[in-house]
Amino acid sequence: MKILFIGSRLYDDIDWYVRKKGIESVLTESNENAINLDLPDQVFIVPRGMDGPKQVALMQKVDAIVPLIGIDPPLIDVAHMKEEVEAEYGIPVVAANVKAVELTSNKIKTKEFYQQIGVATPDYQILNSPEELTLDLPVVLKQGEGQGGKDIKVAKTIEDVKEYFNTFDQALCERFIEGSEISIEVLGFNGEYVALPPIYKGETTLEGTHPLNKVKTGPCMVEGLDNNLVQHTAYKVAKNLGSDGIFEMDFMYSKIDNQLYAIEVNTRPNGTRYLTTATCGVNSLCELVNMAVGEFSLHNISDKLEYHYSTEIPIGNYEGPSPKEPVKSFEDNDFVVHGPEGYQRVTARANSKDELEKLVEKLM
Incomplete structure (x- = not known):
């Protein structure tokens, strides 16, 4: 079995598993100074974009392609490459399709999607100026695209909103939810989906503390919240997206409202994957490899679950x-x-x- 991996930054997370499975590894990377280039069996430095990886996949006659990309901008190019390579060459690409990426990479479209499928999300409005604000303060201001807390501001006063508009011409304005931050991974392939245990990422703060600076725990244990509800809701979101790979979802639980709110969903590996693996014994990146070799199933996941x-x-x-x-x-x-x-x-x-x-x- 020969697999092409795209991107080297995350490859050291799974190199041990690829070797354990006896898989021949081929990797493409656009940065010749990137980390982990000494680990795969073969490495090809290619220009940015997906044409280079596609050509390497065809030249090397690989059996599957597994993109290891943890940032948003390249995902749409990966999705287009997936649909082309699978349709024209029959090589499976373990990644999200174009529809799922287009929907999840835009926070406004994601909000509309939640409403369409009946999943609760915080009240919001699109602001073109501070004067249009109708939600009660505090509010969270975001851009339609971006990740990792980029361009997000918790506005406590109208002056905060005006300050945000010194930089941006428009904002997704969302009601600030006081409560618990929760992350969950869902794995999906060929119509099968499984929601792994939710992870607790701390309480929301008016200071907008980044999750990387918080102590996180697994499994999620929040008073009043049923983890089965989180998993069921995450499963519903993934099922309606109807795509392959890893889905990372962020939720907020408000004790005041006794309500679970969906915040966003990403179609890529996420920052809580180590906690998920530690909590339940299922490594989402290794499962991408299992999808590629035809060994992913709900039964196999169930057999691996630990507590x-x-x-x-x-x-x-x-x-x-x-x-x-x-x-x-x-x-x-x-x-x-x-x-x-x-x-x-x-x-x-x-x-x-x-x-x-x-x-x-x-x-x-």
């Missing part, structure tokens, strides 16, 4: 004990260190809360 307590802590630079090889796998480790130097995080797991606290103390 752990986990946490992810931002630490800057990790100086504790070294994990076992492979260092990005929880198969022989109870913790994984990830993230770039200066912004590293530790994700740890244990079979009880007490054991987890003791492990964290040892690692810190």
Whole structure:
């Protein structure tokens, strides 16, 4: 079995699994100085875009293509390449289709989609000027496109709204929800979908604290919230998108409203994937490989499910004990260190809360 992987930044997360499966790995990357280029069996440096990867896939006669892209801008090009390569050459591409990417990459279209399928989302309006504001303050101001908290502002006063419009001509204005931030991964392939355990990312703040700076835990345990509701809602969203790969969804639970609100959905690997793996034993990136080799199924996922307590802590630079090889796998480790130097995080797991606290103390 030969698989083409597109993008090297995330490849070290799955290199150990690709080797374990005996898969011949081919990788394309547009940056000749990128990390992880020493790991695959073959590497091809290609121009930006999807024409280069497509040509390499045909030249190398690969059996499947797995894009490992964790940012939004290239996803639409990947989606168009997927539809062309699958239709004309019969090579499966484990990625979202054009319809799903176009819908999820635009926050306004995503809002409309939630309403169409009957999933609750915070009240919103499209602002072309501060004077059009009708929602009660505070509100969250966003652009239609963007990720990782980019161009998002929590506006507490009308002056905050006016300040936002010093930079932007339009804004998606959303009611600020006071409550718990929740993330969940859904895996989907060939019409089968499975929602993994929800992850707790902390409480919302008027300061707009970025999730990377918060301590996160799995599984999600929020008073008044049924995790089955989160999984059912996430499954409903993915099923209606009708695409393949990883779906990462953000929700907010308001204790005041006793309501789960859908915030956004992304068709790419996400930042809580280590916590999800630590919590339930299912690695979403490895499942992309299983989709490529025809080994993904609800039954196989069910057989892998484990139940752990986990946490992810931002630490800057990790100086504790070294994990076992492979260092990005929880198969022989109870913790994984990830993230770039200066912004590293530790994700740890244990079979009880007490054991987890003791492990964290040892690692810190």
